[in-house]
Amino acid sequence: MIRLFILLALIFPSKQIYSQSFMENSAFKSGERISYNIMYNLGFIWVNAGKVEFSVDSVTYNNNPTYIFKSSGSSYSSYDWVMKVREAFSSYFDCKNVKPLKYARKSIEGSYFANEIYEFDYQNNKLYSQIENSKTKLTKDTFDLKLNAYDLLSAIYVCRNLDFSKYALNTKIPFLIFMDNKYEPLYVKYLGPAVFEDREGKKYNCIKFSASLLSGTIFTSGENMKIWVTNDNSHIPVYIEADILVGSVKAFISSYNGNK
Numbered sequence: 673m674i675r676l677f678i679l680l681a682l683i684f685p686s687k688q689i690y691s692q693s694f695m696e697n698s699a700f701k702s703g704e705r706i707s708y709n710i711m712y713n714l715g716f717i718w719v720n721a722g723k724v725e726f727s728v729d730s731v732t733y734n735n736n737p738t739y740i741f742k743s744s745g746s747s748y749s750s751y752d753w754v755m756k757v758r759e760a761f762s763s764y765f766d767c768k769n770v771k772p773l774k775y776a777r778k779s780i781e782g783s784y785f786a787n788e789i790y791e792f793d794y795q796n797n798k799l800y801s802q803i804e805n806s807k808t809k810l811t812k813d814t815f816d817l818k819l820n821a822y823d824l825l826s827a828i829y830v831c832r833n834l835d836f837s838k839y840a841l842n843t844k845i846p847f848l849i850f851m852d853n854k855y856e857p858l859y860v861k862y863l864g865p866a867v868f869e870d871r872e873g874k875k876y877n878c879i880k881f882s883a884s885l886l887s888g889t890i891f892t893s894g895e896n897m898k899i900w901v902t903n904d905n906s907h908i909p910v911y912i913e914a915d916i917l918v919g920s921v922k923a924f925i926s927s928y929n930g931n932k
Contacts (some may be wrong), residue, residue, distance in 0.1 A: 775823035
């Protein structure tokens with residue numbers, strides 16, 4: 673479930689990312705907290721399924737100033753009979769050089785569990801992984817580190833600094849992330865400005881996208897996700913809807929504070 677949110681904002685062309693000064697980002701700051709409510713649909717029934725939270729903090733990692741991005745998500749106990757979800761992600765990110773340093777994931781999705789750690793070694797151009805899941809015993813691998821590759825979580829915060837006004841309508845924007853122990857080329861399609869009105873009647877001026885997804889324990893493959901982010905410097909995701917293997921899911925922003 674939480675990977676719905678992590679996938680939602682991967683909206684970047686590689687050249688733009690590396691040309692930005694991430695230390696002077698205009699989208700967020702240390703101390704930011706954002707929460708979401710998840711709703712699940714099966715047939716004509718909508719139920720409150722769970723919650724997801726994101727946070728940004730500043731730490732020292734390997735003697736360098738670093739952002740640490742964290743995200744956690746869980747289904748409500750009343751929804752666990754459908755699919756129990758407990759997930760936690762973290763990503764250390766080099767503020768100065770705009771690069772992920774270390775990524776960790778611990779997930780339970782129904783009967784599936786996964787533990788992952790990825791470390792990015794730029795000096796030797798290597799990516800070291802440790803993964804363990806329902807299908808694989810603990811394994812350690814080394815991969816060649818590809819240019820402009822990101823982990824799922826850090827990619828959200830990088831792309832929030834993009835100038836979306838530079839894209840033509842229906843432009844497909846490719847990106848490369850390392851997930852599930854392999855590189856995955858995905859894309860999003862820019863759908864232009866839009867107004868989103870939440871369930872309380874509050875309106876947000878937004879930018880709208882669709883996203884390509886990979887099949888897995890929750891999602892079906894294809895361009896099956898729609899995302900609305902605020903049309904300002906923060907680019908905060910306020911609403912997401914997506915088709916999943918059984919039914920569909922919606923996510924509404926419920927609170928945010930400490931935003932830049």
